[in-house]
Amino acid sequence: IEGDWSGASTMLVAGAIAGEVTIKNLSTLSRQADTAICHALERAGAGIIIERDTVTVSKRELRAFEFDATNSPDLFPALVALAAAAEGESRIIGTSRLRHKESDRAETLCLEYEKLGIEIDISEDNVMKIRGGEICPSEVFSHNDHRIAMSLAASALRCKGDVTITAAECVEKSYPDFFEDLESITMR
DSSP states (O other), X not given: OOOOHHHHHHHHHHHHHHSEEEEESOOXXXXXXXXXXXXXXXXXXXXXXXXXXXXXXXXXXXXXXXXXXXXXXXXXXXXXXXXXXXXXXXEEEXXXXXXXXXXXXXXXXXXHHHHTTOEXXXXXXXXXXXXXXXXXXXXXXXXXXXXXXXXHHHHHTTOSSOEEEETGGGGGGTOTTHHHHHHHHHTO
């Protein structure tokens, strides 16, 4: 069984933000739409090495990017974490697909990232604009959405203070060992 690109996306972004991560069993020949995370990471300037079924992403200076996530809406939370770490304003297309997930992910990302000091604008139809910047210490809420919790946790890696995620245990829905794996990135 091939690896799940949706589940791996936030961890790959965490590597681009905070250090380096290698994930095995990810086929770039997969038909999963979320393989597109590799294109977003490249556009943002992350270090990325793909060898057979292994993807390694490493931290580099990140730049704003534009990306169409219409066909991969589960990537939005990870893409927001990536954009929040990038210099400038990133644009992600496809917000109409976010309204009926575990939460209204477009609104939820705006609300929770604002608490972290990141400006997100969804006033333009089907477009999310994210201005990268410093992550402020804060208490945020996952809205019981596993992908939101993982996105906030990846962004918290860049914070010089504490970020508390209420209802973070919701990650168990798709990635029970997420926090242990995330911690291993920062320990290298």
